Amino acid sequence: MTVKKLIDFLGWPVVVGLLLGVSVALWLQLEQKRELNAHSDGMHYASLSPSNGNWSGPVSYSEAVNIAAPAVVNIYTRKRSQQRRHPLLDDPLFRHFFNNSDLPQQERMQSALGTGVILSRDGYIVTNNHVIEGAEEILALTYDGREARATKIGSDSESDLAVLKIELDNITPIKVGNPDSARVGDVVLAIGNPFGVGQTVTQGIVSATGRYGLGINTYENFIQTDAAINPGNSGGALIDAHGNLLGINTAILDKTGFSVGIGFAIPADIAVSAMQDLIKYGKVVRGWLGVEAQQITPELAQSFRLDSTDGVIITAIYNNGPAHQAGIRPGDIIIKLNDLMVKNGLLSMNKIARGRPGDKVDVIFLRKGEQHNTTATLGIKPDLQDTAR
Structure with missing residues (x-):
């Protein structure tokens, strides 16, 4: 149907009404756009693009890991434990028939794993006391794959710190940061050997500082973090985004033994002071x-x-x-x-x-x-x- 026929069919009044309706709708849209532009004058809109100069955090923390990781070692220990006697060995009837009353209590070797941090070029390593407590053999595996027997220099159960020493050339100590400058919300990385899978890095933030009264150690002043800390991470490094040591990962707040986002680290300055005392005096001097x-x-x-x-x-x-x-x-x-x-x-x-x-x-x-x-x-x-x- 042509336009002329449409006009003849509908009549001029209807066509004019349609055109007026379209014109009014277009006019209202333009007015709304002008009003929005007027309200937006003087407002600043933030961009998430890192190219606008407002981005302060790094896109990657690989440089921090490259700086700190060579100073973190995997620690393997072996300790002798007494194997429990079977209850029947103490039963008079069982002893009468099988004559096993004089069976000696058997011993077996248990293996455990953890992490340590090299703090000096002389080969001194700081770890947790509970990692090496009771160990008869201690082995340190460095970042570059070398193994060395570690000698226990001293330990302090009240702070859960211990110092080991290895005899290796070309080892890299970690750079020690200032835990007092750590703020809640700062990005941190935990480096350790969880579950024995090998050196692993997890990322989180500082959740709190100065935590105490948790009943973990006698003397407590923990840095709290949500960076994943699991079995095997104990004694490892908690570092800042620049690769500086902030603390020694020590414990998690969970009965199951797995990370739930609340972990604790001993501040680096306390660990360094304890190391110096253990080397010089054989105990932590307080x-x-x-x-x-x-x-x-x-x-x-x-x-x-x-x-x-x-x-x-x-x-x-x-x-x-x-x-x-x-x-x-x-x-x-x-x-x-x-x-x-x-x-x-x-x-x-x-x-x-x-x-x-x-x-x-x-x-x-x-x-x-x-x-x-x-x-x-x-x-x-x-x-x-x-x-x-």
Whole structure:
């Protein structure tokens, strides 16, 4: 049907109405576009493209891995264990018929695996104490495939750190970073030997810093991360995006033994300090105040007529220890150490332990409601504890 016939059929009024409708629709679309443009004036839209200059993170962490990986070694240990006797061996009837009462308890060798980090060109390696505890043989496998028997230099169960030494040429120590500068959200990489599959790198972020009170070690100050840490990763390196060591991977928060995104690493500065002490003294040297203390509970605060639960109450003093010589007595309530309020007993103990023997500590304490000041000189915790008063 031609246009002329359509017009003749519908009539001019209908055709004109259709044209007007189309014109109005086009006009409304143009007005909406002008309104959107007017509202968008002065607004800035971010782009996800790394080419616009707003991208601060690397696309790949391979360079960081290349820097740190040669300093991470796989550790294999063998320890002798007693094989359990079958219960029937202790049954009188079984012993009577089979005459097996004098069978010796059998021994067998168990193998375990973990990871370590080379911290010096002399071949000193830091790992976890639980990785090598009780081991009769320790073998280190380097990044380039060389094997070496490792000698145990020393260990510290209270921090779960141990130091080994290997005799190899051309080894590369890791670069140590500054854990105090680590911030929540920083990208980190965990390097280790999970399940014995070989060196593996996992990536995550720093989830928290200064974690303590978890009951993992006596002295705790962990870096928390969601980078996957699995069996075999213990003693491995937690590094930053530039390949610097931030911590020694130590534990995960899970009863099954597999990573659920909450792992813990001992800060690198603590590990380095422990290594130096174990090499020089054969043990980790910590500051020691010579007290036993209890956190102030709401009930104790009410009993002592205190306004808050800040502080710790001294329950015992070691004879001739630093606190005893400074005039502190059982029943005193320590409220400040070096002008820092004592709000948590565990945290205060960790701060004292990070001091060195000979350091001076200003102590403010309450005795029978009166405030007193004194200065204590930190000592060395004795191997055999003296009788407390």
